[in-house]
Amino acid sequence: MKEVVIDSKGIHYKVLNFMIEDAINAGATKIVLENVNGQRFLLDGVNADVELEVHGTAGDDLAAFMNGPRVTVYGNVQDGVGNTMNRGLVVIHGDGRDIVGHSMRGGKIFVKGDVGYRVGIHMKQYEDNYPVVVAGGTAMDFLGEYMAGGVVLILNIGDAPFTGDWVGTGIHGGVIYVRGDVPEFLLGIGAKATDLEASDKKLIKELAEEYGRYFGVDPKPIYESRFTKIVPISHRPYAKMYTDD
Amino acid sequence: MASFPPKFKVLVDKEVCTGCLKCTLQCPFDVHIYDKEGFKASGKDKDERKNFIVRNQENCVACQRCVFTCPVKCIQIEVRPPTYNPHPVWTDAVRRDLKTQSDTGGVLLAAMGNEQPYPSYFDRLVIDACQVTNPSIDPLREPMELRxxxxxxPEKLEFEDNGTSLKTQLxxxxxxxxxxxxxxxxxxxxxxxxxxxxxxxxxxxxxxxxxxxxxxxxxxxxxxxxxxxxxxxxxxxxxxxxxxxxxxxxxxxxxxxxxxxxxxxxxxxxxxxxxxxxxxxxxxxxxxxxxxxxxxxxxxxxxxxxxxxxxxxxxxxxxxxxxxxxxxxxxxxxxxxxxxxxxxxxxxxxxxxxxxxxxxxxxxxxxxxxxxxxxxxxxxxxxxxxxxxxxxxxxxxxxxxxxxxxxxxxxxxxxxxxxxxxxxxxxxxxxxxxxxxxxxxxxxxxxxxxxxxxxxxxxxxxxxxxxxxxxxxxxxxxxxxxxxxxxxxxxxxxxxxxxxxxxxxxxxxxxx
Missing domain, CATH: 3.20.20.70 (Aldolase class I)
Structure with a gap:
């Protein structure tokens, strides 16, 4: 294994990303970025067998269009982590912000803490591609908006009452699980809460165990709790909207 | 049943039609339908087959596929004259739209570009040409650059000291x-x-x-x-x-x-x-x-x-x-x-x-x-x-x-x-x-x-x-x-x- 350490302090994202590209081309299998302070587009569009360790705060669009690498962030991330990501793993030892997993098609994102608004928006699945977003804390409004596939799991480890409004607005595929209750009035247009089946519980258990491994948390009390499952009312919500259908 | 009369007339010259059935195979809108059972039951000669093609004129969209593919060119599509009592505000098109929409309660879908008769600026612009004092160029014999x-x-071009290679990154x-x-x-x-x-x-x-x-x-x-x-x-x-x-x-x-x-x-x-x-x-x-x-x-x-x-x-x-x-x-x-x-x-x-x-x-x-x-x-x-x-x-x-x-x-x-x-x-x-x-x-x-x-x-x-x-x-x-x-x-x-x-x-x- 070839490890490369880069001190990111004061380096513009464009330069930093070229340094990362050079390191990958030179055969690095692990890249450690020290002193990251909001640099954007880290591993954007990268298709390589490489591991990235970020120390500090990763900027917008971390792992956007990413296709394969594994990223660990020791800190928080800004908006758009995993934007249209295809494959790979992002593990964040901190909080995520808005549109985590936007239009993501595959791969996994694990956030130790809270996530912001419109998380999992328009996530989609296709054949073997099945995107996963797991957050240990809570989520803000419009969770899983416009969702077309994949899974969003909110573990709510702090047991705070869930207050994110408009959950699953426009959802037409995929599934959202929230630990604890999600009052009916928080559900968005096109979303409904249903009972969990054995397969749901199995999936939650697997993902909670994976979360536990990354962040050193005992998953048992988490996955044994009560969850709310939110799914689309229809996979073709606008089928009757036009005169030709 | 549609709430309005057909837009087009499908005219077939039966004198020329051979009953080859090609139109029935070519039309995706179910305008030309062959009554196979009827023909069989009639026991008639193959020459009579053309009389067993039914035309659902209300389905016709004037795509002209049958007209062009008919081997003997016996089909013609005509626009039907407006059939509603004329009105300058409530035009035929308006009335058709209202009725279609009332049938289904849906948003009207449309294809191709805007059909409203807005004026075109392109049609009100004309291009200059050279006469006498500024000679025109013959494009057949002189280089004409479309690239x-x-x-x-770049803002400006900078060159290396040797004067020939470009310093500016394009x-x-x-x-x-x-x-x-x-x-x-x-x-x-x-x-x-x-x-x-x-x-x-x-x-x-x-x-x-x-x-x-x-x-x-x-x-x-x-x-x-x-x-x-x-x-x-x-x-x-x-x-x-x-x-x-x-x-x-x-x-x-x-x-x-x-x-x-x-x-x-x-x-x-x-x-x-x-x-x-x-x-x-x-x-x-x-x-x-x-x-x-x-x-x-x-x-x-x-x-x-x-x-x-x-x-x-x-x-x-x-x-x-x-x-x-x-x-x-x-x-x-x-x-x-x-x-x-x-x-x-x-x-x-x-x-x-x-x-x-x-x-x-x-x-x-x-x-x-x-x-x-x-x-x-x-x-x-x-x-x-x-x-x-x-x-x-x-x-x-x-x-x-x-x-x-x-x-x-x-x-x-x-x-x-x-x-x-x-x-x-x-x-x-x-x-x-x-x-x-x-x-x-x-x-x-x-x-x-x-x-x-x-x-x-x-x-x-x-x-x-x-x-x-x-x-x-x-x-x-x-x-x-x-x-x-x-x-x-x-x-x-x-x-x-x-x-x-x-x-x-x-x-x-x-x-x-």
Whole structure:
């Protein structure tokens, strides 16, 4: 294994990303970025067998269009982590912000803490591609908006009452699980809460165990709790909207 | 039962008809139906078979497929005279729409461009020509430059001390042999054979084709150097390899035929191959939201532009397409300042495979006004060289192209014109998925009607012919390079336009 350490302090994202590209081309299998302070587009569009360790705060669009690498962030991330990501793993030892997993098609994102608004928006699945977003804390409004596939799991480890409004607005595929209750009035247009089946519980258990491994948390009390499952009312919500259908 | 009388009459010359049944096989709209059982039961001779073809005239859309494929040319389609009691306000079309809508309670869908009789500025602009004092150029015998580079141009050029090599780093530009590109029409809206035809034509003419939002079929990856890939709000088919494959990437914010609204490919059109290319499950609705979920400001747009530039390692120009609207000029300067290499303006008569009719007929502004105002604004701000202007929306001839370029565009996209070249008759049924000419359909029985080799040759012919015509126009203007016509509004004059309209277009009236 070839490890490369880069001190990111004061380096513009464009330069930093070229340094990362050079390191990958030179055969690095692990890249450690020290002193990251909001640099954007880290591993954007990268298709390589490489591991990235970020120390500090990763900027917008971390792992956007990413296709394969594994990223660990020791800190928080800004908006758009995993934007249209295809494959790979992002593990964040901190909080995520808005549109985590936007239009993501595959791969996994694990956030130790809270996530912001419109998380999992328009996530989609296709054949073997099945995107996963797991957050240990809570989520803000419009969770899983416009969702077309994949899974969003909110573990709510702090047991705070869930207050994110408009959950699953426009959802037409995929599934959202929230630990604890999600009052009916928080559900968005096109979303409904249903009972969990054995397969749901199995999936939650697997993902909670994976979360536990990354962040050193005992998953048992988490996955044994009560969850709310939110799914689309229809996979073709606008089928009757036009005169030709 | 439809609530209104048929629009067309299907006339068959029974004297000539041989009863070959070809029309019954060719019509996807169930107009010509063969009553096989009736014929058998009648026990009549084969010569009598023609009398057992029933014509459901109310289904006819005047696509002309039967007319052209009938071996003995015995079919004729006629428009029925208006049948309602005439009224100048409540026209036949209005009454039909009201009745259709009352039947279903749905939003009226429409295809192709705006059908309202708005005046065309192109038709009220004329092009200058040389006489005596400034000699014209003969394009047949003298070099005539149509080559166009799209993308950011440098502020100035700096050379190394040796004086011959360039010090200035040039931004990646697209090199076009002709300023006519083929517009973004998605695989899904049109067939793979149509995509193949257009892509091959673009490659042959040294220009580019847009993928639209439906991704790029694997069979076309070898032509990727002539293809501009699109990133739209649904992010369908958008992945790292797709971005890196195209010659340029275009972010679609809006579309001239339906400004401000999203797209909706119904699940029944997501067949196996479409599903593979768009990377979404078979049968699920493909919903393209109205806005991009990560773009609510110019700053956000800049982030997506640079996310794409980063993903493509700064090797691909990034374009941003908007519908032509009232405030296109400030938006366009924002787009160019956000880092885009070109802004694409799509006028209100631009085509579509499907749009709510009320949106298509009523929203947006004419492309001519948008080109002139955007070009002027970028010049006023001193940033015209930062990015190119690409115009689209009902370019019907090389004359329209020349006028668009004189108004300030660097290049144009043609959509509907290229489809007509492929065989489209503008029957406006694209959204039904039943295109009789194999273009706007995914039905294998219909798509096989379009031979991609023939299609490529036809579209290539069209672009080649328009390019020659552009050279003729340049020759008449005494110009030997398209570059000299670009934004050269002094070579245009307005006919029958108000002073305000002339001011917007920044052209003088004819005679002045």
């Amino acid at each position: 166009t580079y799209l993308g950011r141009k 931004a990646k530009n697209l090199k076009l042999e002709t300023p006519i590109m083929i517009a973004h029409m998605s695989y899904g809206a049109i067939s793979l054979n149509a995509h193949k035809s257009l892509a091959n034509a673009a490659a042959e003419q040294g220009t580019f084709m847009g993928t639209g939002e439906g991704g790029l079929h694997k069979d076309l990856y070898h032509l990727a150097d002539s293809i501009i890939v699109q990133v739209a709000s649904g992010r369908f088919a958008v992945h790292e390899e797709y971005l890196k494959t195209g010659a340029a990437v275009e972010i679609k914010i809006g579309q001239g035929a339906k400004p401000g609204i999203g797209g909706h490919l119904p699940g029944r059109k997501i067949t196996e191959p479409i599903s593979k290319t768009r990377m979404i499950p078979v049968g699920s609705d493909a919903l393209s939201p109205a806005p991009h979920h990560d773009i609510y400001s110019i700053e956000d747009l800049s982030r997506l532009i640079y996310a794409i530039k980063e993903a493509t390692r700064y090797k691909k120009p990034v374009f941003v397409k908007i519908a032509a609207v009232n405030n296109s000029a400030p938006i366009a300067t924002g787009i160019i300042r956000a880092g885009a290499d070109a802004v694409v303006l799509d006028g209100f008569t631009a085509g579509t495979g499907a749009a709510p009719q009320v949106i298509r007929n009523n929203l947006g502004i004419p492309i001519e006004a948008a080109i002139a105002s955007v070009d002027q604004r970028l010049r006023d701000e001193g940033i015209r060289h930062w990015g190119s202007i690409i115009a689209s929306g009902s370019m019907r001839s090389s004359g329209d192209v020349a006028k668009a370029i004189a108004l300030g565009a660097d290049a144009v996209y043609i959509g509907t014109a290229s489809l007509i070249s492929l065989g489209c008759t503008v029957c406006k049924q694209c959204f039904t998925g039943k295109c009789a000419w194999g273009i706007a359909t995914q039905d294998p029985n219909l798509t096989k009607r379009l031979d991609p080799e023939v299609g490529a040759r036809r579209v290539s012919n069209l672009i080649g012919a328009w390019s020659h015509e552009l050279q003729e126009i340049l020759g008449a203007l005494g110009l030997n390079s398209l570059e000299s016509l670009r934004g050269n509004r002094d070579r245009l004059r307005g006919v029958g336009l108000s002073q305000t309209e002339l001011d917007v277009l920044d052209v003088l009236p004819a005679g002045r």
